[in-house]
Amino acid sequence: MPVLVFDLDDTLYPELSYVHSGFRAVAAYLSPLLRQPPEMLAAGMVAEEAAHGRGQVFDDVLRQHGRWSKTLVAACLRTYRQHLPTLALYPDAERCLKRFGAWPLYLVTDGHKEVQARKVAAMSVPTHVRHAYLTNRYGRHRAKPNPHVFELICRREGVLPTQVIYVGDNPRKDFVGIKPLGFRTVRILRGNYAHLEADAAHEAHRRIHTLDELTEEMVAELLAS
Ligand SMILES: [Mg+2]
Incomplete structure (x- = not known):
């Protein structure tokens, strides 16, 4: 799957x-x-x-x-x-996690590990994903674009990188390290990097404006490409 x-x-x-x-x-x-x-x-x-x-x-x-x-x-x-943050998922993120609720879902995030862990807990992310990978727990050198935790996900699920899709917003680091290995990538155009023009190596396979655009059809097409 x-x-x-x-x-x-x-x-x-x-x-x-x-x-x-x-x-x-x-x-x-x-x-x-x-x-x-x-x-x-x-x-x-x-x-x-x-x-x-x-x-x-x-x-x-x-x-x-x-x-x-x-x-x-x-x-x-x-x-x-x-501090214990008060946070809410984007409404389209909430819908997306529910829509793909039967799929193996994961989270991969960089940054201060305790801070990221508190964010993840504040939004009940663990109820939606099989595991939230905080790259910082594996050493700073394992932060994106390093593909280490993505390889852990492949091993855990017994799949090839070509069966894994990563959705992120930062073309500086989210896609460039994993694309050469065959991972499929989707860039969501929001936040600080929404307007950043990326070269071919840093750009994702697909660009979307909301997670509502991430459908089973799009996923199937991406995996077949
Ligand atoms: Mg981000």
């Missing part, structure tokens, strides 16, 4: 919703310290992220209130990474 594998961030849920969930946790932590309402602090962080990205958000909020220190920035970062 063919195997469907999904990326997590910006494929199954909007990654920015995790960032905002983390900001709310940090705002709650800083609120008594800065004597400001948490909603106001969180709104400031959301605005700062939208304007300049997430790199300096905690430095900025502390500086604005005259409380910047290395220790407090580190405490914010820890609060952010350790």
Whole structure:
């Protein structure tokens, strides 16, 4: 039986919703310290992220209130990474996981392993997939584009790479490592990379705008190609 594998961030849920969930946790932590309402602090962080990205958000909020220190920035970062996020799957992701509910489904995601594990748990991903592979658990060098965990999936299911489809959003790393081995790939055009033009090696076999486009017909066609 063919195997469907999904990326997590910006494929199954909007990654920015995790960032905002983390900001709310940090705002709650800083609120008594800065004597400001948490909603106001969180709104400031959301605005700062939208304007300049997430790199300096905690430095900025502390500086604005005259409380910047290395220790407090580190405490914010820890609060952010350790918070239990409130997240929801994209509605089309929810429908897709249900539609292919009888198939062998897997998840493959890079990133901080505890953070990714909390995201996976928050969205009940384990109820949908046979296993969620957090590449970080196998060493940093096993992050995408390294094909290691994809090979583990083949072994576990007793299938060839040509029977496995990976759905991801990031043409920089999601497809380039596994395509030469025969894995089939589908790129979902959303998130930060939606508008990135990729060369032939980095581009997926198919491009879709929502997971509703991933049908049994499309899968059959992809596997036959
Ligand atoms: Mg992604």
